[in-house]
Amino acid sequence: MRIATQTISDTMIQQIQTLSAQQAQYQQQLSSGDRITNPSDDPSAMNQVLNMQSQMQSLQQISSNNSTATAITQQSYSALNNLQSISTSAGELVTEGASGTTSPADYAAYSQQLTQLIKQALDTANTQYNGNYIFGGTQTTTPPFTATYDASGNVTGVTYTGTASGISMETGQGNTVSPYTDGATNQQMADFINNLVTLQSAMNSASPTAVQATQSSLQTSEDNVITAVSGIGAVQSGLQADQALNQSAFTSLQGLVSTDTSTDVATTTVQFSQAQAAYQAALEAGAKIMADPLINLLTAVT
Secondary structure, three states: OOOHHHHHHHHHHHHHHHHHHHHHHHHHHHHHOEEEOOOOOOOHHHHHHHHHHHHHHHHHHHHHHHHHHHHHHHHHHHHHHHHHHHHHHHHHHHHOOOOOOOOOOHHHHHHHHHHHHHHHHHHHHHHHHHEEEOOOOOOOOOOOOOEEOOOOOOEEEEEOOOOOOOOOEEEOOOOEEEEOOOOHHHHHHHEEEEHHHHHHHHHHHOOHHHHHHHHHHHHHHHHHHHHHHHHHHHHHHHHHHHHHHHHHHHHHHHHHHHHHHHHHHHHHHHHHHHHHHHHHHHHHHEEEEEHHHHHHHHHHHO
């Protein structure tokens, strides 16, 4: 029987190539710090890593939602605080106008001040964030508060045309929140502006009694604004807690991915040294075998 020289040669070359590939793999792991560079390096670990990376992407989206929701609540909080300041100013005008000692000129001046306060309140109610109206529920592209005007350009009434609620978004794992005020709160904002309009009419009538009569409704509106501010503050606290949990979960997953993919330097160094020794031994053994006279004889004789 003839022993094919090519068969012996192919077998040795295959073994040497395998050992060379092992060396290259360990060397790559040591230089890059990554134990897994291809799915075939460790299919089971790679599957776990891909699953965790998918969770991390989901957390990044949730965190982005949280940041957007936080920005909206901050804008809402600022706007509502502005309305509260306007309410305080209106309350001071009520006190002055109901005193019984106000002159016609003073009433006219107070009416002019109210013109500015009404405009400020209307602009505030139609506050936008990133080009979207924040007090209109799901109606974000058109002003949710519309006003009617008299021939002089003064506001005679305001109507809320938004929806009953705003959109919700996932801001924490399994936690969905709407950062928007609801329709009832927004309607109260419209009522507040209309109460300012009523106060202005009372000032125009120069009647202390008429001015005094607006105090109760204005106080109710201010209480409503304060309640809305508190509600926004509570939402912000929840968002902060969610974001802290999001960041903690993301960091934990990062650590797990790193553990699964990072090279154990000590172990890999030993494996690399062993692969080098085996490779060198294979080269030497192959050279000796191919130079052995008996092998040459067997490969030449049937």
